[in-house]
Structure formats: C-alpha cells, structure tokens
Amino acid sequence: MSLRLPATAARPGPLITGGTPTMSSREIADLVESRHDDVKRSIDRLVERGVIAQPPMADEPGSDAVGRARPTKIYRLGKRDSYVVVAQLSPEFTARLVDRWQKLEAQPTPALPDLSNPTTLKALLLQSLDSTIELQGRVAALAPKADALDRLADTDGMILISDAAKQLQMQIKELFAWLRANHWIFRRGHSKRDIGHADKIAAGYLAHKYRSILQGGETVLKEQVYLTPKGLTRLAVILGRELQ
Structure with missing residues (x-):
C-alpha cells in the first residue's frame, strides 16, 4: 500500500520543536536497514497494543521511479518510543540509535522569538491567525468523512x-x-x-x-x-x- 522512495530521494533533517528533537520513521528505517513501510507497520502494531502513543504524521517530499513528485507519509517519534520501535524491529542496531540521538541532542536549540518586540509579536499573531483559518477549513472538509466513519463504527453489522x-x-x-x-x-x-x-x-x-x-x-x-x-x-x- 505504500511506495518506497528511490535511494536518491530527499531526506528531511531532524525536527526540533520546543527544544525537543524527534526522529522520523524514515530515519529509523535507514538505521536498522529495513523497509520504511515495514517500520510504519511495526509502529502501527505497537500503537494498537498501547505500547507507544500515536505519533504525529507528516509528508516527506520525494519522487517516484520516473521522477514525478510524490510525498510519503512518515511518523515523527520521540526518543523513548524510537527505542521501543528499534527494539521490536532489530535490537542489534540499538548502538546506532544511541549514536543518532547523541547527534540530535547535541544540536543547538533554536532561540525563542523576542515577544517584547511589538513587530515580532504582530508577525506571530498574524501567522497564528492564518494557521487557524487554514485548520478550520480542513476540519470543515473532513467533517462529512468523520461523521460517516463514526456512524459506521456504531453499527452492529459485520462485513465480508x-x-x-x-x-x-x-x-x-x-x-x-x-x-x-x-x-x-x-x-x-x-x-x-x-x-x-x-x-x-x-x-x-x-x-x-x-x-x-x-x-x-x-x-x-x-x-x-x-x-x-x-x-x-x-x-x-x-x-x-x-x-x-
């Protein structure tokens, strides 16, 4: 169901939010020398069993075999959950994961914006407003689908x-x-x-x-x-x- 990007596809750098780095499922796949779709399936199974929390998902830019732009869905995991996933997939690669986290945590934390500066504060407020309007549009577009799924999940019928x-x-x-x-x-x-x-x-x-x-x-x-x-x-x- 998922497409594997060619080896030349771009890899996103580490994502740092609020000073806390995260690791992508693609990075984990590279570390343990496994297929990315296998890693994501392992993450889904661990989430279903309640071993790890549902990680946020993002689009990774890439291309298919003929060079057409085609993003791939990736998961972003924190340090603890990444260790659980690697232990599930290939425990022998734990040392690689330790080294990778040391590099991520050694990166400087981005400086926080100066909220005392009126110009900076105004720009942040405008950015937040734009994001809110976009999010509301997405929620409105997804609402019919969510309602249909909820109605289906509440019925008693079983399906071949x-x-x-x-x-x-x-x-x-x-x-x-x-x-x-x-x-x-x-x-x-x-x-x-x-x-x-x-x-x-x-x-x-x-x-x-x-x-x-x-x-x-x-x-x-x-x-x-x-x-x-x-x-x-x-x-x-x-x-x-x-x-x-």
Whole structure:
C-alpha cells in the first residue's frame, strides 16, 4: 500500500520543536536497514497494543521511479518510543540509535522569538491567525468523512472481506494479501479457510460467524471471518482510504 522512495530521494533533517528533537520513521528505517513501510507497520502494531502513543504524521517530499513528485507519509517519534520501535524491529542496531540521538541532542536549540518586540509579536499573531483559518477549513472538509466513519463504527453489522474491499476501493486479492501480511488473518496448516488473529478479534476488528453454503446439494454451515464496522473503520484510517 505504500511506495518506497528511490535511494536518491530527499531526506528531511531532524525536527526540533520546543527544544525537543524527534526522529522520523524514515530515519529509523535507514538505521536498522529495513523497509520504511515495514517500520510504519511495526509502529502501527505497537500503537494498537498501547505500547507507544500515536505519533504525529507528516509528508516527506520525494519522487517516484520516473521522477514525478510524490510525498510519503512518515511518523515523527520521540526518543523513548524510537527505542521501543528499534527494539521490536532489530535490537542489534540499538548502538546506532544511541549514536543518532547523541547527534540530535547535541544540536543547538533554536532561540525563542523576542515577544517584547511589538513587530515580532504582530508577525506571530498574524501567522497564528492564518494557521487557524487554514485548520478550520480542513476540519470543515473532513467533517462529512468523520461523521460517516463514526456512524459506521456504531453499527452492529459485520462485513465480508470481499465486500470490504469494494468499500475501501481495493482489489479483493490485494486486501486479503494485506490482512495476511499484517497479521489480521491467517490459515492454519493446509486449510483454505481464513481465521482472524486473536488480538484483532479481542480489539473488536474481526469476528467469526457461521454462514449457510450450498455444498454437494446440501446446505452446510461454514465458519467465516468477518470485518466488524470498527475493523473496517480502522483499516480505512491505516490505509488512508475513503469508504464508498
């Protein structure tokens, strides 16, 4: 679902906010020599389990294989959570992470603006007003989508994965492959029947129920895994998809 930038793509520098540096998921991927999308999936799983807090997301400028501009979503993590992620992915690279944080923390903290200067204060107020107006516009644009997701999450109906793929505007095989790769569903032994992972069932994302199927001229009951409305909502957020 995510695109990997070519090696020549630009990497953003460390972000320092209020004197506290953060590290991007792209930087962590480079440190542990892993794919960026694998790192982000690991972060999502740790967030779901409540091990780390949901990190803020930003757009990293980059380009695709033919040179077209195409930003990539990255996470920004603090020091503690970055150690948790690396410990989950590749503990042997912890020394690299220590060295990287030492470099980040050695950078000088940007000086705070002089609020006693009327000109500086006026410029900051105008900048804040512009940001507020822009944010209000974004909130207004996202409100219908948020309402639709809330209504969906409150319903009781369960959804076949094949039907969920249509709502997520994905190929059915693509969604099944993603769910298996990201430990939502699996097949036991040589069975052709998908089963939901226990943690996803416990989280309320998946459920099993029996379905009547005509087989050999007889109606038999087959257990099948379903997405709950909560699970579909969660997938839409993780995959950045709009539900139809």
